[in-house]
Amino acid sequence: MSVEVAGLTKMFGDFAAVDHVSFSVEKGEIFGFLGANGAGKTTTIRMLCGLLEPSEGTGRVAGFDINREYNKIKNRIGYMSQKFSLYNDLTAWENIEFYGGIYGLNDKEIKERSSELFAIIGLEELKDKLTSSIPMGWKQRLALCASLLHDPDIIFLDEPTSGVDPVSRRNFWKLIYQLSDMGKTVFVTTHYMDEAEYCHRLSIMKQGRIIEMDNPRSLKEKYGVKTMQDVFLASVGRGEN
Numbered sequence: 001m002s003v004e005v006a007g008l009t010k011m012f013g014d015f016a017a018v019d020h021v022s023f024s025v026e027k028g029e030i031f032g033f034l035g036a037n038g039a040g041k042t043t044t045i046r047m048l049c050g051l052l053e054p055s056e057g058t059g060r061v062a063g064f065d066i067n068r069e070y071n072k073i074k075n076r077i078g079y080m081s082q083k084f085s086l087y088n089d090l091t092a093w094e095n096i097e098f099y100g101g102i103y104g105l106n107d108k109e110i111k112e113r114s115s116e117l118f119a120i121i122g123l124e125e126l127k128d129k130l131t132s133s134i135p136m137g138w139k140q141r142l143a144l145c146a147s148l149l150h151d152p153d154i155i156f157l158d159e160p161t162s163g164v165d166p167v168s169r170r171n172f173w174k175l176i177y178q179l180s181d182m183g184k185t186v187f188v189t190t191h192y193m194d195e196a197e198y199c200h201r202l203s204i205m206k207q208g209r210i211i212e213m214d215n216p217r218s219l220k221e222k223y224g225v226k227t228m229q230d231v232f233l234a235s236v237g238r239g240e241n
């Protein structure tokens, strides 16, 4: 298992942002993490990445204990959020050098690793372009590349495709499949329900709890609907009208 948590909880004062959540994700799996705004997805991801201390619960990420070995987890995971932080006044290559340095890679390692990644992600021609001049869809690929430099086992993608056109989103998903084929575990949140269909397995969160977890086909069968959009509306909207 890449990720395994039991009873994971985060309290902010009296408010349970994440309320006794349990799940596991296998190596190489593309696991979609869905939920309405404020359901607790980002808070869960921050605990899994070792960035936020759980109030309660146990778990392991990339083999390390989330309560005791969170510093080791950080070296084995990649994280890319919708607000990815690339420096616009650096070139694509300078951003890669910068992030490689943050991950503790030396110059030789950055060159080797980035040329592998550029070949997969297709960034070679944009290397010397100023990041501010690169189209949004390619910036996202560059951010993905930066988050993969240290060859992590698990990659957390928090709404990675928000704000890009459908073609760029589809191409980004091709990359996600490639990563999964390479044995990387992909943990992804999205508000696009067409993207939810691409995940191997999904969980749906509501008010801090996981209310559904299965593969897209089984979830659609369970609700007797044809799309994940309808599953989402039926499950998250249940009891609210």
Ligand SMILES: Nc1ncnc2c1ncn2[C@@H]1O[C@H](COP(=O)(O)OP(=O)(O)OP(=O)(O)O)[C@@H](O)[C@H]1O
Residues within 6 Å of the ligand: 012, 017, 035, 036, 037, 038, 039, 040, 041, 042, 043, 044
């Ligand atoms: N540091 C904090 N202090 C207090 N409340 C917080 C804090 N961080 C998050 N919350 C609250 O916890 C709840 C869950 O937030 P979270 O960001 O995890 O949701 P989300 O599912 O990621 O939402 P979105 O889809 O909008 O990103 C929200 O009600 C949010 O306001």
